[in-house]
Amino acid sequence: MKKVNLKEKFQLFNAYWTPKILGEINNCYVKIFKAKGELVWHKHDREDEFFLVVKGQLNIKLRDREINLKEGEFFIVPHGVEHLPYAAEEAHVLLFEPKEVINTGDVVSDQTVTDLEWL
């Protein structure tokens, strides 16, 4: 294991909504992704998801409210809660979640990523 510099890792890819794995902690992965535009409404039946904004602003629509995350702010979407992440401008996000999580949860769309890449 080597140390990881987040800024350097974000320079290695450009595609939006494609999480990359940076490390594992027991049954969880540490991932990063770039956000711009919106993902799809979805939920994860069993897994909670941690979103920490490293750069920019990420918004997470819930059915009853909206969370607006700036740099240095995080939110945990509890399992079972429908959410729609979106970003007006490019945002860089750190994710921490159980290994079995798929980015679009219970929904399959052209944004679904099943073959996660390690960076």
Next chain:
Amino acid sequence: MKKVNLKEKFQLFNAYWTPKILGEINNCYVKIFKAKGELVWHKHDREDEFFLVVKGQLNIKLRDREINLKEGEFFIVPHGVEHLPYAAEEAHVLLFEPKEVINTGDVVSDQTVTDLEWL
């Protein structure tokens, strides 16, 4: 669940090496702590530990090398690996780790914290 601003949470306590819980993701906690001086050599037999520096510099001595983490850098100490975290100046650190982790692992010292506080 509300969003969490890391800087605001770090303003709520001053003691070093006393992790505070900010959230939970399935069987893991998100914690923060302030580092200055050194902890003790220890290991966690089953749990991996993720350290992300939010401010300052945290160093982690391993038996065969040393990891120096600046702001925006993380390191995962694998389970079973002895480590000694230290910081010359105050550093602010985000932790992800399984809920059962005790800060000084297999060692009990006057720095051991067993009654973790939520912030």
